[in-house]
Amino acid sequence: xxxxKSEFTEGHIVRSYDAELDRLRTLLLEMGGLVVDQIGQAxxxxxxxxxxxxxxxxxxxxxxxxxxIEAEELVLHVLAKRQxxxxxxxxxxxxxxxxxxxxxxxxxxxxxxxxARRRLEDDPTVVEAFSIAADNMGALAAGLLKSAVEAxxxxxxxxxxxxxxxxxxxxxxxxLALRNIHSALISNPSLIEVATDLVIVTKALERIGDHAKxxxxxxxxxxxxxxVRHVKTKALDKEI
Amino acid sequence: xxxxxIGGYQFMEATTMSRDRETRSEQGTQAxxxxxxxxxxxxxxxxxxxxxxxGVITHDDPIFACRSVDVFYADKQAIFGVDLDIGRNxxxxxxxxxxxxxxxxxxxxxxxxxxIDIARVTGRIELDGQDILDSKIDVVPLRARVGMVFQKxxxxxxxxxxxxxxxxxxxxxxRDRVELxxxxxxxxxxxxxxxxxKDRMDQPGTGLSGGQQQRLCIARxxxxxxxxxxxxxxxxxxxxxxxxxxxxLIDELKENYTICIxxxxxxxxxxxxxxxxxxxxxxxxxxxxxxxxxxxxxHKLTEDYxxxxxx
Numbered sequence: 001x002x003x004x005k006s007e008f009t010e011g012h013i014v015r016s017y018d019a020e021l022d023r024l025r026t027l028l029l030e031m032g033g034l035v036v037d038q039i040g041q042a043x044x045x046x047x048x049x050x051x052x053x054x055x056x057x058x059x060x061x062x063x064x065x066x067x068x069i070e071a072e073e074l075v076l077h078v079l080a081k082r083q084x085x086x087x088x089x090x091x092x093x094x095x096x097x098x099x100x101x102x103x104x105x106x107x108x109x110x111x112x113x114x115x116a117r118r119r120l121e122d123d124p125t126v127v128e129a130f131s132i133a134a135d136n137m138g139a140l141a142a143g144l145l146k147s148a149v150e151a152x153x154x155x156x157x158x159x160x161x162x163x164x165x166x167x168x169x170x171x172x173x174x175x176l177a178l179r180n181i182h183s184a185l186i187s188n189p190s191l192i193e194v195a196t197d198l199v200i201v202t203k204a205l206e207r208i209g210d211h212a213k214x215x216x217x218x219x220x221x222x223x224x225x226x227x228v229r230h231v232k233t234k235a236l237d238k239e240i
Numbered sequence: 241x242x243x244x245x246i247g248g249y250q251f252m253e254a255t256t257m258s259r260d261r262e263t264r265s266e267q268g269t270q271a272x273x274x275x276x277x278x279x280x281x282x283x284x285x286x287x288x289x290x291x292x293x294x295g296v297i298t299h300d301d302p303i304f305a306c307r308s309v310d311v312f313y314a315d316k317q318a319i320f321g322v323d324l325d326i327g328r329n330x331x332x333x334x335x336x337x338x339x340x341x342x343x344x345x346x347x348x349x350x351x352x353x354x355x356i357d358i359a360r361v362t363g364r365i366e367l368d369g370q371d372i373l374d375s376k377i378d379v380v381p382l383r384a385r386v387g388m389v390f391q392k393x394x395x396x397x398x399x400x401x402x403x404x405x406x407x408x409x410x411x412x413x414x415r416d417r418v419e420l421x422x423x424x425x426x427x428x429x430x431x432x433x434x435x436x437x438k439d440r441m442d443q444p445g446t447g448l449s450g451g452q453q454q455r456l457c458i459a460r461x462x463x464x465x466x467x468x469x470x471x472x473x474x475x476x477x478x479x480x481x482x483x484x485x486x487x488x489l490i491d492e493l494k495e496n497y498t499i500c501i502x503x504x505x506x507x508x509x510x511x512x513x514x515x516x517x518x519x520x521x522x523x524x525x526x527x528x529x530x531x532x533x534x535x536x537x538x539h540k541l542t543e544d545y546x547x548x549x550x551x
Contacts, residue, residue, distance in 0.1 A: 030271040225536030
């Protein structure tokens with residue numbers, strides 16, 4: 001953690017306002033780091049059949065929730081005390097929304113970790129068949145989320161749009177994974193139970209990509225004040 | 241999970257972060273990193289006074305059209321080339337730091353600057369097409385059309401009734417006592433004060449509370465049927481309850497009057513006005529819809545001022 005400042009947290013005449021916004025920004029980064037790690041750990045717990053990791057993810061979900069609550073309290077406090085305007089207001093709105101998205105990503109990670117715990121006794125060859133898909137999607141989803149949160153912190157529109165658009169790769173991986181699961185089921189219907197769980201895992205990772213995309217879109221709101229949540233991701237370039 | 245490169249997009253070792261990095265705590269995670277060099281927020285926008293006012297200076301139905309307005313106090317220029325339309329039956333607020341010229345500009349609109357010997361106003365200020373800076377204009381009827389409410393409530397040392405009746409009487413707006421009574425009643429009613437004072441109309445206006453005195457001054461301004469009411473920080477000497485009453489009153493008055501309000505409270509400007517003008521060092525930097533000014537202003541000086549960054 002560095003103490004580097006951003007233009008949207010510094011420069012207020014009231015220095016304690018700077019400190020509050022900086023705390024909010026730090027909360028976002030800490031929470032982002034934790035959630036990104038939760039996703040990686042949850043996927044690893046599944047693919048490496050690691051009970052300890054799955055337990056860690058489930059336990060740390062409470063930390064994710066604590067960040068969510070702390071951010072909410074801080075935002076409430078800043079709104080009441082400072083009546084933010086202009087870019088402060090936009091940044092606070094965007095971070096509030098981003099925190100909600102991160103919290104949901106945390107829930108998805110926990111979901112994956114619970115499935116990992118359930119699948120510990122599976123035949124290694126069965127799990128391996130799905131590992132590649134989960135691994136690929138996990139890396140993509142966590143990478144997307146990381147880059148979206150960083151883009152938000154840096155108010156970097158280009159980076160944000162790049163990550164929002166990269167969600168298409170995750171969607172492609174998701175469709176591919178579903179097809180593979182279908183094929184595996186056709187040749188071996190007894191895999192139905194593990195396949196169902198794997199569908200849930202891939203769907204969870206695909207959802208994380210959507211949350212990352214949301215976060216990336218908030219960057220455009222911070223920088224330009226434009227609400228692009230419902231603008232097609234492909235058309236985002238035109239917004240900057 | 242190593243780095244993957246798909247479609248030219250390089251994904252980092254995000255999911256293995258905690259294994260590769262020094263851990264922060266038992267949580268085993270590290271916050272995402274910051275890149276201050278990339279924090280470009282607002283830095284591309286200039287922080288100098290713009291050559292031309294940013295935003296929309298014109299209005300579809302202007303009651304005032306001001307062009308190239310300069311104000312001098314002796315040799316010192318206080319206002320520089322202000323171009324601004326003021327929309328009919330709208331509330332426009334003027335904000336900016338002390339000494340930015342917002343009150344000076346407001347005082348141009350009913351030639352109150354004439355009362356200052358060394359003040360000189362040039363340019364054009366048209367009230368419904370008529371240039372009010374024309375030396376042939378009689379300021380007395382002008383000030384009846386464009387009334388003013390000041391920062392400190394300043395009722396005359398007379399009864400509540402007389403405070404309101406004075407204007408209509410000297411302007412000959414009432415033929416008889418019945419008509420005058422009616423004007424006083426209506427004005428006090430519109431100013432939201434009638435209920436509180438109807439049983440003590442003959443008592444001195446100075447005996448009212450600060451908020452009531454200010455509403456009495458508003459009633460006094462309304463009594464001469466103005467088209468525009470100028471308000472120079474009308475709530476800065478009032479408590480929050482009295483302020484809320486005045487703001488509620490402004491909301492109602494805009495149905496019938498145009499209101500120009502100078503305020504140091506940005507929240508007040510955001511609450512009561514439809515358009516907001518930001519002044520800085522005598523220049524009109526930006527004017528636009530109030531919603532835009534307070535959520536997404538175009539100029540950095542405006543942004544700095546409304547977010548409390550003005551140094």
